[in-house]
Amino acid sequence: SPSDPDLVERARAAKEKLGNKVFVLGHHYQRDEVIQFADVTGDSFKLARDAAARPEAEYIVFCGVHFMAESADILTGDDQKVVLPDLAAGCSMADMATAEQVAECWDVLTEAGIAEQVVPVSYMNSSADIKAFTGKHGGTICTSSNAKRALDWAFEQGEKVLFLPDQHLGRNTAVRDMGMSLDDCVVYNPHKPGGGLTVEQLRAAKMILWRGHCSVHGRFSVQSVNDVRERIPGVNVLVHPECKHEVVAAADHVGSTEYIIKALEAAPAGSKWAIGTELNLVRRLANRFAPEGKEVVFLDRTVCFCSTMNRIDLPHLVWTLESLAEGTLVNRIEVDKETEAFAKLALERMLALP
Ligand code: 13P
Ligand code: SF4
Secondary structure, eight states, X not given: OTTOHHHHHHHHHHHHHHGGGEEEEEETTSOHHHHTTOSEEEOHHHHHXXXXXXXXXXXXEEESOHHHHHHHHHHSOTTOXXXXXXXXXXXXXXXXXXXXXXXXXXXXXXXXXXXXXXXXXEESSSOHHHHHHHHHTTOEEEOTTTHHHHHHHHHHHOSEXXXXXXXXXXXXXXXXXXXXXXXXXXXXXXXXXXXXXXXXXXXXXXXXXXXXXXXXXXXXXXXHHHHHHHHSTTOEEEEOTTSOHHHHHHSSEEOOHHHHHHHHHHXXXXXXXXXXSOHHHHHHHHHHHGGGTOEEEESSSSOOOOTTGGGOOHHHHHHHHHHHHTTOOOSEEOOOHHHHHHHHXXXXXXXXXX
């Protein structure tokens, strides 16, 4: 349980025994009981950048989800072993684009005669296979904190973008940050022949959005925004760009988890904030900023955890650290060499974005 002092002590002791051999990364959506043991916390961009910061660490324990651990493996040395404390910590959005489906989509674009103009841009929240596809076809990875820069870069390389797998981040960035219209975007449905699009639609589109989404952020609605504004006059509504377009359009501010934290740090005392992202983070921020007189509430009335992020709990972390401290490697995440080479190309393009 979160407050079990015995488990806290066991995690502390195992981590101390491992010393410099272990480097623990924690995504902002992790539970408090886990985040307290992270050497570095961050959004997915920061964690990808910092994964390689400790080349002397033999083990990188990634408290986050599977695609983040894969990315850390791709970006770190061959002798460094990336460990995910619960192998069932996946991401339903990443699962919405498989290698087979994306290869089929590329065939559709090729048959429509537009593949040569298309640059793939894949959200970090995707499998290593999808990142490899992206690298192979001259594209880049992006996260919610650099999606505009990734699209700027992509439109210098080609005339169209295939954006995988989050349609909302793709649409929100295109419309909100790039000045495109909703009509410039089409949605490719991998479950329909030809993506459910005509050749004319594909040829006319600037942004071909994969039909994927995050079910956690999909729960926020315009109604949630209107309700909170009624309940808390003067409230600032700040949401993650994985929210639906109409929610982002109704909000006051939009940004990644790291952006959300920075915005609250910079906010004046007495200000009020409704945050539309995962609940572990929002609760932690509410507790952290209450003493400074900043009111932070969750955007919706229903509970909204990311169930896979939540799979990493203190018992799993203790088991992982104790196993490693005893010299037993558990739950290693290892991307095969060929996939890694192409996926790394795409990730490095992201890391090199201006
Ligand atoms: P951030 O990059 O903003 O941390 O988002 C990661 C994620 O999975 C959001 O659902
Ligand atoms: Fe995936 Fe959504 Fe969870 Fe982020 S919040 S890890 S996108 S399911």
